[in-house]
Amino acid sequence: MSLSRREIAAEATGPTIVAGEILVEIMATDRGMGFLEPLTLVGPYPSGAPAIFIDQVARLGGGAGLIGCVGRDDFGTINLERLKRDGVDVSAVDVSDRYPTGSAFVRYRRDGIRDFVYNIAESAAGQIHLTTAARLLADRAGHLHVMGSTLSVAGLKEIVAYALKAVRARGGSTSFDPNMRKELIDGADGEQFAALVDDADLLLPSGDELLAAAGVDDQHQAVTALFARGVGEIVLKRGADGSSWFGADGTRIDCAGFHVEEVDPTGAGDCFGATYLTCRRQGMEPGKALFYANAAGARNVTRRGPMEGTAGFDVLDDFIAGTARAT
Numbered sequence: 049m050s051l052s053r054r055e056i057a058a059e060a061t062g063p064t065i066v067a068g069e070i071l072v073e074i075m076a077t078d079r080g081m082g083f084l085e086p087l088t089l090v091g092p093y094p095s096g097a098p099a100i101f102i103d104q105v106a107r108l109g110g111g112a113g114l115i116g117c118v119g120r121d122d123f124g125t126i127n128l129e130r131l132k133r134d135g136v137d138v139s140a141v142d143v144s145d146r147y148p149t150g151s152a153f154v155r156y157r158r159d160g161i162r163d164f165v166y167n168i169a170e171s172a173a174g175q176i177h178l179t180t181a182a183r184l185l186a187d188r189a190g191h192l193h194v195m196g197s198t199l200s201v202a203g204l205k206e207i208v209a210y211a212l213k214a215v216r217a218r219g220g221s222t223s224f225d226p227n228m229r230k231e232l233i234d235g236a237d238g239e240q241f242a243a244l245v246d247d248a249d250l251l252l253p254s255g256d257e258l259l260a261a262a263g264v265d266d267q268h269q270a271v272t273a274l275f276a277r278g279v280g281e282i283v284l285k286r287g288a289d290g291s292s293w294f295g296a297d298g299t300r301i302d303c304a305g306f307h308v309e310e311v312d313p314t315g316a317g318d319c320f321g322a323t324y325l326t327c328r329r330q331g332m333e334p335g336k337a338l339f340y341a342n343a344a345g346a347r348n349v350t351r352r353g354p355m356e357g358t359a360g361f362d363v364l365d366d367f368i369a370g371t372a373r374a375t
């Protein structure tokens with residue numbers, strides 16, 4: 049339990065880094081159930097939650113590096129080209145000669161629920177491990193972002209443990225997006241999960257993940273319990289309703305959602321988190337950072353393709369100027 053609260057490290061401390069799956073997403077154009085008939089599909093689109101997150105950091109001008117693994121194939125190339133174009137350091141993205149790049153086929157049901165067919169564990173994304181290049185990147189990083197969804201990949205534990213130590217040694221900070229349902233937190237993973245929560249200078253839960261992270265059933269209690277464990281600040285994602293910021297001193301800021309037509313919700317949480325973090329690392333106050341993060345999340349859902357909605361400040365300012373918000 050770490051009770052010495054830290055600030056989110058300034059940009060000058062070093063780039064933001066994240067580790068995890070790099071995928072292509074291929075999606076059905078019409079809504080319905082699953083993939084049990086021939087369908088019209090579009091893609092491949094660059095994807096993978098860590099890749100979306102770090103691409104958005106770079107789009108905002110933040111230092112950004114990614115630890116991951118792709119295959120030596122076109123699916124890997126479109127990801128690497130996109131990330132490089134947007135300014136992400138991909139020196140720690142390994143290229144596998146043996147495994148193909150990971151993929152996710154997705155189809156939306158009429159009620160918005162998604163059906164997936166994944167190829168991750170047996171793809172290049174499942175081969176990720178602590179390489180020399182990954183160590184070198186972690187050794188000069190200023191902030192580590194961790195996503196709960198990636199922790200099931202075997203090599204991630206070692207990478208996160210190494211990077212956490214390296215970033216801390218430089219006076220850097222960490223953020224954690226639990227991105228995990230209550231039912232999935234158990235056993236040994238539960239321990240690592242709890243340690244990551246304790247260590248988070250910024251916690252980015254959505255909905256019930258806030259309660260799951262604290263292990264209680266009430267929002268106020270959850271926030272209090274998390275700050276008692278040493279968490280620095282908490283930002284709660286509330287989908288179309290926007291988001292809320294909680295400070296360790298008991299203050300709270302609510303930010304209403306922008307009114308948008310939801311075309312593709314995948315990636316909103318990652319764009320949101322990356323924007324909040326990067327604004328804070330660039331010295332912005334929580335309220336303003338939250339506002340930009342809301343804009344980034346909302347704009348992302350208006351674009352088809354998980355990484356197609358990443359945006360720089362110029363694009364976000366235009367979006368804010370042209371979009372209504374609930375008050």
Ligand code: ATP
Binds near residue numbers: 285315317
């Ligand atoms: P993901 O499904 O990518 O894991 P998440 O559950 O982590 O996402 P959400 O709450 O869905 O996160 O979205 C993150 C933020 O993006 C929200 O807090 C909100 O600011 C914005 N957002 C998401 N969906 C919408 C929407 N339909 N309308 C307006 N804003 C949205």
Ligand code: MG
Binds near residue numbers: 227254317
């Ligand atoms: Mg989520």
